[in-house]
Amino acid sequence: MRPLAPATARGRTRGPVLLAGLALALVAVVLLACATGAxxxxxxxxxxxxxxxxxxxxxxxxxxxxxxVLWEIRFPRVVLGALVGASLACAGALMQGVFGNPLAEPGVIGVSSGAALGAVAAIALGVSGFGGWTVTGAAFLGGLVTTLGVYAFSRSSGRAEVVTLVLTGIAVNAVTGAAIGLLTFFADDAELRSITFWNLGSIGSATWPAVWAVAPVAALGLLAAPRFARRLDLLALGDHPARHLGVDVERLRLVLIVVVALLTSAAVAVAGIISFVGLVVPHAVRMVAGPGHRLLVPASALAGAAVLIAGDLAARTIAAPAEVPLGSLTALVGGPFFFWLLHRTRARQGGWA
Known part of the structure; x- marks a missing residue:
């Protein structure tokens, strides 16, 4: 991989302009989402x-x-959407930096499937130890434990190689998927409806308590992520060059995987599985902002917040009075975009052979 280009006057100017533009776009989407509805x-x-x-x-x-309507329904929904979108997109940007691959996303290491398994298990087994927060807490714990398990199983001789992490994540995703299938099969009708709705992804049940529950974890991850921008830029040069430049590669990967797990688990715990935001948004931002993580990480968070709020607005208006599941809508839009990204990336690397 070629070294990162030095910052230019144009690049230093582009950063603030891009961030200001994304911030204005976010404000506009927030106002539109709060104003629109029944x-x-x-x-x-x-x-x-x-x-x-x-x-x-x-x-x-x-x-x-x-x-x-504004303060009891619209505002908590929009704020929760902003937190979930920013968390997923920021986690995606970090994952792409950790793996050195612009097609990586948080689900690669099992965090989304682990959170899903935790929530489905709580629903299907009738666990209710924490009242209304049982499913949310189980999803958060499931995502965090699964991610740390993937990292632990992928370590060998004191190191966790990227390829091993990916392969371990694929295996864990398969196991958690099978477990979710079994739990769904044995669930009764009421539990099945709850599991199905949760797996489709939605922020339709947003409340201020849900916002306050996810806000501290999301804020912690979003504030911590930019602190690793310089080391992620050095990691893009490769593991060995990064080590020679003073980066503790293993520690960096572990810390960033924990940050990704926190961000993604918190988002999945309150909104269910929302596909492709963590993949498409940071990749699209990278096409405009360039590979430098100092700009990429905050820009991805702002863009992710705006995209998810806009997606939720579309989900609740295109088939009104019914509401389209947000996760299904993002998958319908993100899937074709992913195929385009894949084709574009492979073409730049010299074809499909």
Missing amino acids: YSVPPLQVLSSVLHRVGVDVGTMPDPTGET
């Missing part, structure tokens, strides 16, 4: 309502029904 609230009234809550009385306030 009970419409004009975007300016949405903004006035938010400003009023922070002590700035400007503009026209929504009527009491509009206020209730």
Whole structure:
């Protein structure tokens, strides 16, 4: 892999412009998502309502029904969507850096399937030790334990090679998939509906408690990720050059895998399985921002938040009053885009042979 190009004046200018553009796009999508629904609230009234809550009385306030809709339904849903989208996209950017492959995504190391197994097991076995948080906690714990297990099983002679991690992740994904299938087979009708809805992915049941539950973990991962940008850039040169430049490659991989597990498990625990956001968003951002992780990581988080909020808006409006499962919608859009990325990558490497 060729060395990273040095920063130029154009590159230093492009970064702030890109981040500012993504931030503005996120604000616009948030206002549109909060304004749109069965009970419409004009975007300016949405903004006035938010400003009023922070002590700035400007503009026209929504009527009491509009206020209730915004603060009890729309805002928690949009905030949760932003946290889930940012977490998945940031985790995807980190995974692509760890594996040195722009087609990598968090599911490669089993974190998504592990979280799914934890949630399905809690539903099918009737576990309820933590009340309404049992399924969420089981999903988070399942994703974290599975990821650490993949890393432990892939270590040999004190090291965990990328190829071994991938192969171990494939095996674990197969085992967890079989376990989910068995649990689903023996579930009753009520449990089956719950499992199916959870596996399809949705943020339709968002509440402020769900937001507060995922926010600390997501914030921890999102704040920690940019701190590894320089070492990820050095890792892109290869393991041996990175070691010569002072990077503890094994420790870096372990820490980043834990960060990815935290981000992805938290997202899956509250939203179910939402496919392709962790793959498509960071790859698309890389095409614009370049390979430098100092810009790629925060840009991916902003873009992921905007994409997921926009996807959820489409999911609840294109077939209104019914709601399309968000995970199915992202898969329908992300699948063809993934095939295009795969073809483009293979073509650049000299064909399909």
